[in-house]
Amino acid sequence: MTAISSNLLAQLNSIQSRALTIGVILVLGGLLYAFATGAMSGFYQAYLVGYMICAGIALVCMAFTMLHHLIGGRWGFVIQRLLEAGMSTLPVLLVLFIPIVLGMHDLYHWTHAEVVAVDPILQHKESYLNVPFFLVRTVFYFAIWITAAFLLIRWSTSQDASGDPGLTDKMRNICGPGVVVFALTMTFASFDWVMSTDPHWFSTLYGVMMIVNAGGATLSSIIIMMTWLRKHEPISKLADADRFHDWGKLLLAFTLLWFYMMLSQFLIIWAANLPEENPWYVHRVHGGWEVLSVVLVLCRFVIAFFLLLSIPRKRDPRRLVRVAWFILVMHLVDIFWHVAPNFRLDGFSVSVMDVMVPVGLFGIWFFFVLNRLKRYPLIPQKDPRFEELVASVSKAQVSKAKA
Amino acid sequence: MNHGPARPELRGLVAEFENEEAIVEATQKTVDAGYHHIETYTPYPLDELLDIQHLHKNKVALVILIGGLTGCTVGFFMQWFASVIHYPINVGGRPLNSWPAFIPVMFECTVLFASFAALIGMMVMNKLPRPNHPLFDIERFRYATQDRFFLCIEAEDPYFEKDATRQFLEELNPHEVNEVEA
Known part of the structure; x- marks a missing residue:
C-alpha cells in the first residue's frame, strides 16, 4: 500500500530533485566564489546563517509537535506529519554541522589561543568557551534532540499501523519534560553557535529570541506547504479556511512575540547603557547597518503585523501564503542581521554568498524534509483525537453545504 | 396620559x-x-x-483599530510632552525625546484604548445597555x-x-x- 497518491508522489519527487539540484549548485557556487575571492570567512558566515535557518525550523517543528501532543487543538493534526518530517532532519543537521566545525577559526574568535592569551574577558570565559567543550555540548544537544524526535516519530507512525491509543499517552508523557528540555538546549545551542560569534557580548534573552524567530519561519513554511498540499487528498478535506485562520493567528502571535523579544533585549541594554553590552547594538546602528536594522523592524514587524490583522487575508490561503513568503525572506534578513555585523565591523557589506549559501543550504535541507514526508501518510489517521476532528469538520461542511 | x-x-x-x-x-x-x-x-x-x-x-474591529492607533499616538505625545516640554530632565545624558523608553507605555496605552474602543463600540452598535425589548x-x-x-x-x-x-x-x-x- 502506498502512503500517498501517485500523482502527489510524482510532484513531490520532482520538487525534491529540483530542491537538491538548486541547493547543491548554490552552495558549491558560493564555495567556489569564496575560493576565487579568498573570502572563506564570508562563506562560513553565510553558511552559519543558512544553518541557523534550517536547524531553527527543524527544532521548532519538534517543539510544535510536543506542544500539539500536550494541548491538542485542531491546528496541529493536519500539520503533524509535516512537523515530523521537519524534525526528522535532525541527524542530517548533525552532519551539516561539520562545515561549521571546519570554519571554527573564522567564525569563533575565542578559538584562537593567542587572542585569549591577551584578553582577560575571554580568559574568564575559557572554562565554557573552549573547543572540546563546545563540540561535546553540540553532540549532547543533538543526542537529546535526535532521541526525542526518533521516539515521537516512531510512536506516531506505529500508531498508524496499530491504532493503539496508549501511544498517544506515551507521546504526551515525554512531551511535558520535552518542552522544558527543548527550551534549555535550544537556548544554549544559540549561545554557542551564534551568540559566541561576538564572545564579549551576552544576552540571556538570546535563546528565546532564536526560538521565536524560528517559530515565525516555521509557521510561514507550514502555511506555504499547506497552501500547496491542500489541493491533494486527504489534506484537501481538512485544511479549510478555519485551519488557515488558525495558522495565520499563530503567525500574527509570533510576529508580535518577535518584536516583543527584540524590543525587550534592546530596551534593557539601551537603558542600562553599559560598555560591555552596548557594542552589539552600536555595530548595528552605524556604518550602514542602521538601514538594515530599520528595514528589518519595519518589514518583519510593522508591515507583517498590519497585513496579518485582516481576518479575510488569514482565511484565504492564496493571500496568506504571500505574507508567509514575505516573513520567510525576512527571516533570512533577520538571521543575517544577527550574524554578519559581528564580523563586518567596518560597515555594511553583503556578498552574493550571503544569499546563495543560505538559500542553497535550505534547498538541500528541504530535500530531506520531503524525503521523509513522502514515505508516510499525510495525516495521523489512527490518532483517537484525530477521529473527533474529522467528525467535527465534516459536520460543519455538511451543514454549510445544506445552508 | x-x-x-x-x-x-x-x-x-x-x-x-x-x-x-x-x-x-x-x-x-x-x-x-x-x-x-x-x-x-x-x-x-x-x-x-x-x-x-x-x-x-464585524465593524467593531475597525473601531478597535482606530482606538488602538489613537492610544499609541496619545501614549507617545503624553510622554513627549512630559519629558521634552513640561518637565525636561537630563537622564544619563540621553536626549530628552528618548523614544525607545516610551515604547512600553505606548504599547499599554494602545491596549487600553483598544479595549475601551472594543467595549464601547460593541455597546453602541448593539444599542446596549437596554433593560427591556419588545x-x-x-x-x-x-x-x-x-x-x-x-x-x-x-x-x-x-x-x-x-x-x-x-x-x-x-x-x-x-x-x-x-x-x-x-
Missing part, C-alpha cells in the same frame, strides 16, 4: 422554530426573498446563521434561551408588509408566528 406622537403599532413579525435545521433553512429563504432587516435568536451560537446573514464582517412581551420568547429558535423580520425592512410577510413566514413551517409590538 400623553404617549407622545403615534408610534408604528408593529415592530416586526417573529417566527418560532423547533430546531437548528429549520431556522437555518428559514433564514436562508428569508434572505433569498430579499429581506435585510432580520434578526435571529438562538439558545447557542450558530455559525451557519452568521454566514447567511453576512455577519462575519420581544420580551411575547410569552414564548423566553424559550429562546432554552430550546427554541426565533427569526424576526423587522417592520423597517423595505419589503415588509404585514399580511404578506406573515404569510411568507407561515409558509416556512414555523411553530407559530407572533407580532412584535413597538
Whole structure:
C-alpha cells in the first residue's frame, strides 16, 4: 500500500530533485566564489546563517509537535506529519554541522589561543568557551534532540499501523519534560553557535529570541506547504479556511512575540547603557547597518503585523501564503542581521554568498524534509483525537453545504 | 396620559422554530426573498446563521483599530510632552525625546484604548445597555434561551408588509408566528 497518491508522489519527487539540484549548485557556487575571492570567512558566515535557518525550523517543528501532543487543538493534526518530517532532519543537521566545525577559526574568535592569551574577558570565559567543550555540548544537544524526535516519530507512525491509543499517552508523557528540555538546549545551542560569534557580548534573552524567530519561519513554511498540499487528498478535506485562520493567528502571535523579544533585549541594554553590552547594538546602528536594522523592524514587524490583522487575508490561503513568503525572506534578513555585523565591523557589506549559501543550504535541507514526508501518510489517521476532528469538520461542511 | 406622537403599532413579525435545521433553512429563504432587516435568536451560537446573514464582517474591529492607533499616538505625545516640554530632565545624558523608553507605555496605552474602543463600540452598535425589548412581551420568547429558535423580520425592512410577510413566514413551517409590538 502506498502512503500517498501517485500523482502527489510524482510532484513531490520532482520538487525534491529540483530542491537538491538548486541547493547543491548554490552552495558549491558560493564555495567556489569564496575560493576565487579568498573570502572563506564570508562563506562560513553565510553558511552559519543558512544553518541557523534550517536547524531553527527543524527544532521548532519538534517543539510544535510536543506542544500539539500536550494541548491538542485542531491546528496541529493536519500539520503533524509535516512537523515530523521537519524534525526528522535532525541527524542530517548533525552532519551539516561539520562545515561549521571546519570554519571554527573564522567564525569563533575565542578559538584562537593567542587572542585569549591577551584578553582577560575571554580568559574568564575559557572554562565554557573552549573547543572540546563546545563540540561535546553540540553532540549532547543533538543526542537529546535526535532521541526525542526518533521516539515521537516512531510512536506516531506505529500508531498508524496499530491504532493503539496508549501511544498517544506515551507521546504526551515525554512531551511535558520535552518542552522544558527543548527550551534549555535550544537556548544554549544559540549561545554557542551564534551568540559566541561576538564572545564579549551576552544576552540571556538570546535563546528565546532564536526560538521565536524560528517559530515565525516555521509557521510561514507550514502555511506555504499547506497552501500547496491542500489541493491533494486527504489534506484537501481538512485544511479549510478555519485551519488557515488558525495558522495565520499563530503567525500574527509570533510576529508580535518577535518584536516583543527584540524590543525587550534592546530596551534593557539601551537603558542600562553599559560598555560591555552596548557594542552589539552600536555595530548595528552605524556604518550602514542602521538601514538594515530599520528595514528589518519595519518589514518583519510593522508591515507583517498590519497585513496579518485582516481576518479575510488569514482565511484565504492564496493571500496568506504571500505574507508567509514575505516573513520567510525576512527571516533570512533577520538571521543575517544577527550574524554578519559581528564580523563586518567596518560597515555594511553583503556578498552574493550571503544569499546563495543560505538559500542553497535550505534547498538541500528541504530535500530531506520531503524525503521523509513522502514515505508516510499525510495525516495521523489512527490518532483517537484525530477521529473527533474529522467528525467535527465534516459536520460543519455538511451543514454549510445544506445552508 | 400623553404617549407622545403615534408610534408604528408593529415592530416586526417573529417566527418560532423547533430546531437548528429549520431556522437555518428559514433564514436562508428569508434572505433569498430579499429581506435585510432580520434578526435571529438562538439558545447557542450558530455559525451557519452568521454566514447567511453576512455577519462575519464585524465593524467593531475597525473601531478597535482606530482606538488602538489613537492610544499609541496619545501614549507617545503624553510622554513627549512630559519629558521634552513640561518637565525636561537630563537622564544619563540621553536626549530628552528618548523614544525607545516610551515604547512600553505606548504599547499599554494602545491596549487600553483598544479595549475601551472594543467595549464601547460593541455597546453602541448593539444599542446596549437596554433593560427591556419588545420581544420580551411575547410569552414564548423566553424559550429562546432554552430550546427554541426565533427569526424576526423587522417592520423597517423595505419589503415588509404585514399580511404578506406573515404569510411568507407561515409558509416556512414555523411553530407559530407572533407580532412584535413597538
